[in-house]
Amino acid sequence: MRVHYSRDTWEREYEAALKRDDGIETSTLSGVEVAPLYTSEDRAGAPEELPGQYPFTRGIHAAGYRGRLWTMRQFSGFATAEQTNRRYKYLLANGQTGLSVAFDMPTLMGQDSDAPTSRGEIGHCGVAIDSLADMETLFDGIPLGDVSTSMTINSPAAILLCMYLAVAEQQGVPFTRVSGTLQNDILKEFIAQKEYIFPPQPSMRLVVDSIEYCAAEVPRWNTVSISGYHIREAGSTAAQELAFTLADGFAYVDACIERGMQVDDFAPRLSFFFDAHIDFFEEIAKFRAARRIWARHMRERYGARDERSWKLRFHTQTAGVSLTAQQPELNIARTSVEALSAVLGGTQSLHTNAMDEVLALPTDRAARIALRTQQMIAYETGVAGTIDPLGGSYFVESLTDRMEAEAEAYFERIESYGGVIPAIEAGFFQKEIADAAFRHQQALDQKRRIMVGVNDFVSEDEDDLEILRIPASLEREQAERVGEVRRRRDQAKAARALDQLRGAAASKDNLMPYVFDAVRAYCTEGEIMGAMEAVFGRYVEKAII
């Protein structure tokens, strides 16, 4: 048999071959056109790259997962601190290697459980935390010097960080041993998730205050988890997720430099959080491009010298929006494909969604299957044995380049508004995301994209899943608990702490020590936010359809 290479022959045969005419899009989920075949010609002249070396496209560690597997970090929290504490102990006993706290809506929105607008929201999409007393219960029996904890909290992030540190203090753990991650990414709240409270400028001040404080006091704490997840879930494309998230990252760097900090003093503790959606290769390309772009900008634009400032570390969560309420068991399969893309993209930590999360918070059983899915990928499939196994793939490398170019084009558009905050105020991101979400829904309605069980391959007889219920009695109990905390504390001390915080908010002082004092005095989250709101005011978004 004669073996030879002829691109022309392949092209002729490809053109002549019969093609499917089912109307299904061949572009990526984000609408990026992809060729049917990629060859070395698509990557002519591309440089050799290695893991652990600038620009880190192939990973930030020379040893990849041979050095250390990713952290299996399941996001969880529901009902009361006591119940969530039990779930944490259960997850740790089942081999989970880090904690990740989900807070309920009132906590995320900086208000107490007994506020009138907390009605119906308590403990539903996370755990209810009103004061240090709840935080003590949440981490009861969990040694904070040994686990790392991620906290998904944004507007009130400074308060929850102080509560966590106060528990560490009680356990006798020095702050230099405390490690974890605070989401603390207010920009994506304005862009996508919409859990903002104060206007952009004072919100940014609080973020910079916490970065500055941690750089001095809590050196192992990841101060901001710059998040694309919510941007993607709100409907953006992969390229938009990549571009908007990195643009937010640069905005934090700019803000810290403006404060007078040196880039290498804080940049190594910025981390990222991305979505792993269902379009397998596009996601892998996104993760690889993210590392390369961050490294280039940090080194070349910001002049960072410390290699750690160049290295983009990230957490990944599989895509909530890709899950279906129909035939929910299929979500296990979807999640495993998405998780695999995160691993092949070199994630540092991973949350796999449970199959029932499209309906409610996960049951113990569903949460365990989700964790086991990661363990299968890590220990059964062999994919962790080779570093960046898709490096050199003509397709993946081409798509990585393409993602990078699209992100750079978006940076220019954002710059044309004068930066991230003016672009938020002009509604730029919000409109881009809403447009993409609408295009996607239309593609589903027109069956140009298929969701199995939703717009095709529908089953009539579906078994209902058992779902987690939050008892209504919880609301009253939690409201009583916060009332009790307010009654029992040293009133003079609490009032003084709030007064001083209010005064500091009106000055240029770093607010962290004041927030910390208020937390130690058992002021509630709502009271602490209230003291700052008195000075900062409240942001109202102009609704854009």
Place this chain on the structure above:
Amino acid sequence: MTSRAPVRPVRIVLAKVGLDGHDRGVKVVARALRDAGYEVIYTGLRQTPEMVVDAALQEDAQVIGLSLHSGAHMTLAPAVVEELRRRDATDILVFGGGIIPEEDIAELKHLGVAELFPPGTSLQAIVDWLRDRFPEPTAG
């Protein structure tokens, strides 16, 4: 039901009630209903049941659509219905959509929410449902 003002486009107030900020779904639905010929007023985020009913009365809307993704639907959707009852405005139709389990849908319908669209609903299904109730959306 359409006795308020028969010859004008059907007006729909779409609202996010409660603390939840997930507005992807409500925005997509808003565009689809607008494209289908309805007049859509989107309230924006963090509305109380009272604010939603105020908006519907002020806008003289025939329909209220609620978007609920935070698990608070069993409190907030009935509260809107109750507020309509209190304001003697039960001719305004209430529907909803979001992360709402099957069992809760039955209970909410029992409590007076006309229809609930769970995850995976097509835009066309929502438009068809409205067309059934208001045959000529662009009568004006």
